[in-house]
Amino acid sequence: MGGLRERRLLSDPARPTHLSMAALAGIAVLAVLFGSPAAVVESATDPSDVQALGVLYSALNSPPHLFGWTSSGGDPCRDSWKGITCSGSAVTAIQVSGLGLNGTLGYLLSYLLSLKTLDMSNNNIHEGIPYQLPPNLTYLNLANNNLSGNLPYSIYTMVSLNYLNLSHNSLSQQIGDIFENLQDLSELDLSFNNLTGDLPNSLSSLSNLSSLYLQENQLTGPLNLLANLDLTTLNIADNNFSGWIPQEFSSIPNLIAGGNSFANGPAPPPPPYVPPPSRPHNRNHTEAPTDTPQGPESKPFHPDNKNNKKSLTAGSVTGIVIGSTLGALCIVLAVIFCIWNLPKKKDDTRKNASPSLASATIGADRATDKEMQEQRLKTASVTSLKPLPPEKMMVEKVYGKNGSGKRPKVPITASSHTVASLQLATNSFSQDSLVGEGSLGRVYRAEFSNGKVFAIKKIDSAALSLQEEDNFLEAVSNMSRLRHPNIVSLVGYCVEHGQRLLVYEYIGNGTLHDMLHYADDSGNKLTWNARMRVALGTARALEYLHEVCLPSLVHRNFKSANILLDEELNPHLSDCGLAALTPNTERQVSTEVVGSFGYSAPEFAMSGVYTVKSDVYSFGIVMLELLTGRKPLDSSRERSEQSLVRWATPQLHDIDALAKMVDPALNGMYPAKSLSRFADIIALCVQPEPEFRPPISEVVQQLVRLMQRASMVRRSSGDELGYSYRVPEHEVSMTDLSF
Structure with a gap:
């Protein structure tokens, strides 16, 4: 405004000189007050980054030696907070290693969308690693803390990660199948924890991995899936690995493998081929014979049976291979002899066994139920695309x-x-x-x-x-x-x-259904950003059920009434796993259909079939609720508008109609450019044919990209709150904002 007035004064030669001088003086004052970048109240740092760092600071118990940090507000980039590096308005690095920090990692790290480096090693950070981590990290170092729990599944989505170090903590449980997408990962250090179970199949897909440290854990099983990795350093010492050491390990320059239960000698040749029994098709994973049979526990492969760490040399492996060939051949002959002389009683037992026992191979006849179950888990195909659950x-x-x-x-x-x-x-x-x-x-x-x-x-x-x-x-x-x-x-x-x-x-803040449809003024609490978080959080919950759990868990009753909100409006999906108890009586089925009819996919209404794609359809209906603020079924509306999905679907690709569909409780406060993308996701989810609906993991990725784009809009926008907002029609005359 000051600049416009300045041009008018200077362009009018008819004004007296003393008036022009006074005006110029006033303009100079205005320029100092309003035009100087130093006087702008608005933060130079992206608001989401400020919020995330504030939560992290509070979670670390507000340490005074983190100079400049504050739990609310502040400007990390402009004020040069300790350990913070920025590029423009975005926080790109947090490096606070060895500062004696004591606390947790908070719950908003995923808001740091531009963060590339996170180094909080050598502190006293405790509790678990947050499920949602910064998605675009290339360097993550949380070593030498007191972190517990398991590795979060969100690592699966960090496709740019190059370095991951979680060593010297108290991490436990089995390592999930979370590495498939980490094709840039070159160094992985999980040493000195309490990790258990077999190695996940996805480790074999890390084509660029050069250094792997797994020592001092309680890991078990064979190492065949590491055989084809081009490693220069591998430390697997002091675990419970068994079986035979792959011959390919002889080419690894830095190999330490002592303190395990490896079998002596080379792996015996595979047994004669036995055609696999017919099995019902399982889309989650396939089963195949193991690459290498498991041997009994014996002293380690290395002569250092006192658990000292020694490197394997190519000569030692080659010598043992040559020296043990005859012994291995004798073992094979002995096994064949034992199988030939098995009593006929085993055949009778197999006839009366359960389907899982009947489908076992001859070599498993002596196994207990538990051993057979473990064998089936170990023979899962390395090429399986479905990630394993953190826990079987x-x-x-x-x-x-x-x-x-x-x-x-x-x-x-x-x-x-x-x-x-x-x-x-x-x-x-x-x-x-x-x-x-x-x-x-x-x-x-x-x-x-x-x-x-x-x-x-x-x-x-x-x-x-x-x-x-x-x-x-x-x-x-x-x-x-x-x-x-x-x-x-x-x-x-x-x-x-x-x-x-x-x-x-x-979870004491009520349900999404009540907050959208019943509570007074509660819709105003659900800003556009809050609705996006609800959509992404519930999509991630379904992704966990569908694609992390084996076999997949179908929710079967996904609706806004089963989405609980906490005080920060984070979503929590309820009734997960209750499908196993879903009644099959006619009375109860009819009750359930009536209660959730507006969310039910067409195939369920027609044939009673309910799959993971049916959950995706129900998720699309909830997204429609978030967009419009309407109930899935509302008999109080005109007949043509009573069914939300029938009314809304034809309008999802009409920009003008779409703007009129938005929940009035938002008061036009939403990023207009995100609206059509949000509607596109809905349209995919509510496709009538289940085969045309995307898997929920794709929905998650689209929502993440949508939030990332919205974040970039906030950073580049000159609007006070960072959004290019849709303005209600009755306010058009009051402003000239475009969108």
Whole structure:
């Protein structure tokens, strides 16, 4: 405004000189106050980066030696916060190694979309690694801390990662199949942790990996999947690896493998080919014979049987190969002799065995059920495209009436409660404690004597058949191991006196359905950015169920009423895994269809078939709710608008119609350029034919890209809040903003 007035004054020669001088003086003052970059109140740093760093600072207990940092506001790039590097308005590096930091990593690191380097090694950071990490990192170093839990699945999406060091922590559980997309990774260090289980198949796809450090863990199984990697350094010392050391390892310059349980000598030749038995097709993974049979535990391959670390040389491997050939041949002949002389009783046993036993090969006849299960897991194809779960979710069938039979062989990680304790916590399941009701039963708020609050789902016993009651503990065993920040965690259960109760973490800010459709002014809390986070968070929850868990878990009842919101409006998907208990009685099915009809995919309504693609359809309906603020079915509207999907779908590619569909509660405050992309994702999800709907992992990637584009718009926009907002029609005359 000052610049425009300046041009007018200078271009008018008729004005007196003293007036022109006064005007120029005023303009100079205005220029100092409003035109100087130093006087601009707006932060030079992207607001999302500022917010993420503020949360991180608070999570680290606000250490005073992080000079410049603050938990709220501030300008990291302009004020040169300690350890922060910027490029323009974007934070590109956080390097705070060895500063004695004590705390956690917070929950907003994923907001740092331009971050390339994160080095917080050599501190005292504890608890788990956040599930959602900065997606575009090339360098991640969290070594020498006190981190626990497992490796987050979000590493799977960090396709630019070149260096990953999580060594010297307390990480545990099995390493998930999370490395398939990390084609740029050159160095991986997971040493000195408590990691267990076999190595994931996706390690074999790291074509650019040169250094791998796995020493001092509790890893098991063979090493065949590492044989074809072009490694220069491999340290696998002091684990529980078994089988034979691949001959290809003799070419690795720096190899340390002592302190394991490798078999002596070379691997024997493979057994004669046995045609695989016919199996039902499993889309998640295929099974194939193992590359190398497993040998018995024996002393390590190296002569250093005192667990000292020694390098393997090419000469030592070659010598043992030559010296042990005759011994291996004798072993093969002995095995063939034993098989030939097996008693006929084994054939009778096989005829009466379960399908899984009947399909086993001859060499597995002596194995126990557990050994056979482990063998099937080890023979999963290396080319499987589905990532393995962080923890194998294989459970045994539960037998006995009323679910009172023996428990699953796989332990239930949730705690067991008595009916009396749950009655006390819910005031005998009083009406005042009732917070919700679904097709399987009611949900109560429970406050225990220690002050902790949980949600209790009381399963309606009339809704379960005898078989479903017997399956209850099996379902609990599966649900108790679901671990994802956007999934409501099952923490306990009860099976006393014929009761079936589930104890969940308590999310106390209501459901997405209520916040969108019922609560006064709550729609205003759900800004466009909050709705995007809800969509992405719930999509990631479905991705975990569909593509991390094996076999895939279908939610089957995905709707906004099953999306709980916490105080920060982060979404938490409930009822995950309850499909195993979904009743099959005519009464209950009709109840469920009525309750969720607006979300049901066409194939379910027509044939009762429900797959992961049906979940994707239901997710598209929830996205429509987020976009429009309307219910999936609303009998109060005109007949042509009562079904949300039928009304909205034809308009999703019409820009003008799309702008009119947006939830009025947003008051026009949304980035207009994101609107059509959001609608494109919806249109794909609600395709009538399931084969044309994308897998949920593709939906996640599209939503991530959408948020990244929105972030770039915020950085480049001159608007006060960083968005190019759609302006309501009644305000068009008041402004000339374009979008």
